[in-house]
Amino acid sequence: MLIRKFGLFSRRLFVYSGSDAFSVRNHPNEKRNLSSFKNPFKSSNSGLDKVISDAERIVGFPTSFLSLRTLLSDELSGVAMHIRKLVKSNHPLLSIARGVLFDSKDSVQGRGIVVLLLSKAIVENASGIDHIQANEAFNKQRALAELTELIHIAFLVHRGIVNKNTIDESSNGSSSDKYWSEMELGNKMAVLSGDFLLANACAALADLKNLQVVNLMSKAISDMSHGFFILPESGKFSAMASLDDLPDSTEKWEDVMCLAYGSLLSNACRSVTEFVDMGDKYGDVCSNFGKHFTLAHQASFDFQRISKLDHSNNGKINLAPSELCALPVVIAAHDNGGRKWFEQFLKKSEKDGRLILMTEELTSHVRESSSIMEKCRDVGSKHRMLALDCLKELPESEARDSLEKLTCAFSDVG
Amino acid sequence: MNECKMILPRSVFGRIRQGILHGGLPAESVVSSRRFSSISELHNWCNKPPVILPNICRVGNSTQKGLLSKWLNRQICFSMSQVHPVSFAHSKQGLHEDLTGIYEEIRSLLRTDIYKLDQMCHYYFDGKGKAIRPLIVFWTSRACNYHNVGRSFVSNEQKKVALISEMIHIGSLIHDDVVDTSDIRRGKSSVNSMCGDRNAVMAGNFVVSNASCLLSTIDDTEVTSIISHIIGDLVRGELMQQDNQGHFEHYLKKTYKKTASLIANCCKAAAHLSNSDAPVIEAMYQFGKNIGIAFQLVDDMLDFVSTAENLGKPSAADLKLGLATAPVLFACEKFPELHSMILRRFQKPGDVEFALNAVHNSDCLNETRILAKQYCDYAVNHLNKIMPSVERESLADLTQHILHRTR
Numbered sequence: 001m002l003i004r005k006f007g008l009f010s011r012r013l014f015v016y017s018g019s020d021a022f023s024v025r026n027h028p029n030e031k032r033n034l035s036s037f038k039n040p041f042k043s044s045n046s047g048l049d050k051v052i053s054d055a056e057r058i059v060g061f062p063t064s065f066l067s068l069r070t071l072l073s074d075e076l077s078g079v080a081m082h083i084r085k086l087v088k089s090n091h092p093l094l095s096i097a098r099g100v101l102f103d104s105k106d107s108v109q110g111r112g113i114v115v116l117l118l119s120k121a122i123v124e125n126a127s128g129i130d131h132i133q134a135n136e137a138f139n140k141q142r143a144l145a146e147l148t149e150l151i152h153i154a155f156l157v158h159r160g161i162v163n164k165n166t167i168d169e170s171s172n173g174s175s176s177d178k179y180w181s182e183m184e185l186g187n188k189m190a191v192l193s194g195d196f197l198l199a200n201a202c203a204a205l206a207d208l209k210n211l212q213v214v215n216l217m218s219k220a221i222s223d224m225s226h227g228f229f230i231l232p233e234s235g236k237f238s239a240m241a242s243l244d245d246l247p248d249s250t251e252k253w254e255d256v257m258c259l260a261y262g263s264l265l266s267n268a269c270r271s272v273t274e275f276v277d278m279g280d281k282y283g284d285v286c287s288n289f290g291k292h293f294t295l296a297h298q299a300s301f302d303f304q305r306i307s308k309l310d311h312s313n314n315g316k317i318n319l320a321p322s323e324l325c326a327l328p329v330v331i332a333a334h335d336n337g338g339r340k341w342f343e344q345f346l347k348k349s350e351k352d353g354r355l356i357l358m359t360e361e362l363t364s365h366v367r368e369s370s371s372i373m374e375k376c377r378d379v380g381s382k383h384r385m386l387a388l389d390c391l392k393e394l395p396e397s398e399a400r401d402s403l404e405k406l407t408c409a410f411s412d413v414g
Numbered sequence: 415m416n417e418c419k420m421i422l423p424r425s426v427f428g429r430i431r432q433g434i435l436h437g438g439l440p441a442e443s444v445v446s447s448r449r450f451s452s453i454s455e456l457h458n459w460c461n462k463p464p465v466i467l468p469n470i471c472r473v474g475n476s477t478q479k480g481l482l483s484k485w486l487n488r489q490i491c492f493s494m495s496q497v498h499p500v501s502f503a504h505s506k507q508g509l510h511e512d513l514t515g516i517y518e519e520i521r522s523l524l525r526t527d528i529y530k531l532d533q534m535c536h537y538y539f540d541g542k543g544k545a546i547r548p549l550i551v552f553w554t555s556r557a558c559n560y561h562n563v564g565r566s567f568v569s570n571e572q573k574k575v576a577l578i579s580e581m582i583h584i585g586s587l588i589h590d591d592v593v594d595t596s597d598i599r600r601g602k603s604s605v606n607s608m609c610g611d612r613n614a615v616m617a618g619n620f621v622v623s624n625a626s627c628l629l630s631t632i633d634d635t636e637v638t639s640i641i642s643h644i645i646g647d648l649v650r651g652e653l654m655q656q657d658n659q660g661h662f663e664h665y666l667k668k669t670y671k672k673t674a675s676l677i678a679n680c681c682k683a684a685a686h687l688s689n690s691d692a693p694v695i696e697a698m699y700q701f702g703k704n705i706g707i708a709f710q711l712v713d714d715m716l717d718f719v720s721t722a723e724n725l726g727k728p729s730a731a732d733l734k735l736g737l738a739t740a741p742v743l744f745a746c747e748k749f750p751e752l753h754s755m756i757l758r759r760f761q762k763p764g765d766v767e768f769a770l771n772a773v774h775n776s777d778c779l780n781e782t783r784i785l786a787k788q789y790c791d792y793a794v795n796h797l798n799k800i801m802p803s804v805e806r807e808s809l810a811d812l813t814q815h816i817l818h819r820t821r
């Protein structure tokens with residue numbers, strides 16, 4: 001039954017949060033260069049797999065299934081039917097949906113597992129909590145992990161909305177009515193399904209019956225809307241009206257990444273402590289851990305995507321902020337006199353004055369400067385150390401050890 | 415806002431002087447927009463079948479409007495086009511004051527350093543909206559508080575519900591505009607056509623998530639559940655709207671979820687916050703639900719009769735979007751061939767024209783109004799479960815205002 005509904009996508013349904021920053025995917029053919037960076041945990045991909053499967057063993061179930069319940073509800077089947085019509089179009093929604101639902105067995109949901117490990121680390125060591133209370137808290141934290149992933153996927157879907165003026169540009173002359181209406185349908189479905197996921201997250205949030213958590217997670221959604229408002233997407237549908245709000249220093253990069261990516265995990269981590277009334281004791285530590293974990297990972301992600309020569313990504317959509325906001329590029333801009341430096345890599349569209357980024361020129365230029373790449377790596381390791389320091393504040397446990405390994409695996413600046 | 419143009423016959427208030435009918439208002443504020451040479455001409459005019467005659471009368475006072483509409487046997491629809499709902503209850507002291515400053519308050523909740531986002535959010539909260547939802551929440555709060563403690567007031571928490579109702583409404587409007595690819599709303603270009611669809615959706619998320627932040631400051635998890643239910647309903651309503659089923663049950667269910675749920679659940683939350691007992695909470699919920707459905711029915715009807723200028727959005731917009739609203743569903747009875755057009759969402763050339771023609775050549779607009787009137791009557795019946803108060807009467811009057819509005 002379920003399979004028929006989503007038959008479009010795959011036989012096996014797996015939740016996979018797209019190939020954006022936070023999710024990990026196993027590329028069997030891709031070998032990373034590890035020699036240049038001292039990593040306490042040799043994180044080849046098989047190493048990462050092991051870290052994750054260990055973590056899943058500790059929390060008790062595979063986190064890839066976290067948000068499946070919502071994704072397979074009746075209401076969304078109607079959307080799936082409409083999405084079918086988009087199969088031949090190149091609307092990003094389809095690739096995102098494929099990413100979210102495809103049977104990529106090596107995918108994992110980073111946020112969910114961090115939340116679950118953290119709650120394990122805290123609940124198990126919380127004083128004055130009996131077995132039943134601990135169980136109840138853990139159930140709530142599981143729901144929290146689920147809704148964290150839901151919010152994340154909802155934003156992935158919303159970010160796939162294509163601006164009308166960019167449709168024109170990228171249709172390569174095939175700007176037929178059909179193309180237009182397909183794009184419109186795609187946008188429509190992206191808004192609706194993203195809203196649907198957010199609404200489910202809201203309902204799950206209200207069910208937690210904890211006002212502090214409602215506040216924290218609402219703040220996270222607000223921050224994400226804020227962050228992704230500033231950050232343009234990379235790729236051919238990118239729409240950059242102005243450069244004014246783009247980050248032009250490491251500090252600003254940290255700020256905007258905290259909004260777009262960090263806030264969700266950071267607020268989810270703080271929420272974990274609220275369920276067991278440990279907010280005063282561990283709230284700040286957990287929140288900071290979430291923040292630095294994300295920044296370390298984001299720095300590593302940016303490092304890799306700029307240093308990588310091949311951007312084709314096996315034909316899969318790579319939903320990431322525009323390369324202009326990648327950390328090495330931001331550092332380069334800062335070292336070269338601010339946003340004005342960007343302009344040499346932008347050309348103005350003759351049609352509507354939209355700015356088009358010459359990605360290859362930009363990345364190869366930045367890649368060549370080893371000092372810039374080194375600075376980027378330093379930012380990454382700084383946040384990794386800060387994240388690990390936060391973890392040291394927590395009571396010792398198997399879950400904490402696993403979190404340390406995850407932090408290192410996710411922030412690998414190979 | 416005191417401008418009142420009324421046509422009032424001798425038997426109600428006034429007298430005929432030089433062919434102009436005066437009402438029981440200060441003479442200077444009474445101007446007829448249509449002249450009658452004799453009372454019999456007016457009678458003839460009134461006895462015509464019910465028609466919608468925009469801009470014939472502008473009424474500013476609910477009592478006068480009530481009396482007038484009784485005398486005219488509710489045969490005329492009053493245009494309220496120039497009258498802000500605030501002035502509608504003008505005679506009832508203090509009622510409109512609740513609304514002053516709410517847009518400033520919302521804007522301060524949404525303050526951000528990002529200039530463009532700030533602009534986009536404030537764009538809709540410019541205070542020119544109808545603010546009908548906050549108004550209903552305020553009056554419901556007052557009516558319930560009066561019922562429970564004998565004093566008419568709005569608590570801080572209830573005020574937050576009013577703000578939340580408007581914020582959720584606006585957030586959903588922004589997303590609807592992207593879904594409907596509409597470029598015009600309230601007579602000005604919509605946010606998505608200004609700043610791009612993706613950013614408009616982000617702005618919508620921003621508004622709703624801030625409403626949710628505000629919600630978390632109401633120290634009551636029951637209210638959290640009630641309000642978060644609305645968001646789910648809104649999305650499900652929008653999803654239902656994406657497939658036409660061509661029958662009333664589906665349409666009414668969609669209307670409840672998309673429009674009425676917001677009003678109903680906000681009324682419920684307001685009643686809950688005044689410590690009402692279960693029957694009162696249920697009554698207020700039912701009131702909101704019925705008035706909400708009536709509101710949408712009238713909206714759907716106006717889509718066919720109003721001009722673009724009056725409505726602030728292009729007319730027959732629903733049809734062009736492929737939506738089958740109440741008038742079309744009613745017209746189906748006389749023109750069964752409409753049914754297949756509804757199912758294919760008026761996609762074939764000529765479908766929209768055929769449907770427009772069918773609507774104007776059948777009694778369906780009137781039937782829609784009658785249905786809306788029924789919902790208004792249900793709404794008023796539920797109000798009778800609480801003690802009479804000025805606010806309760808205002809809510810009852812509001813149902814009439816909703817029924818007879820032209821925009």
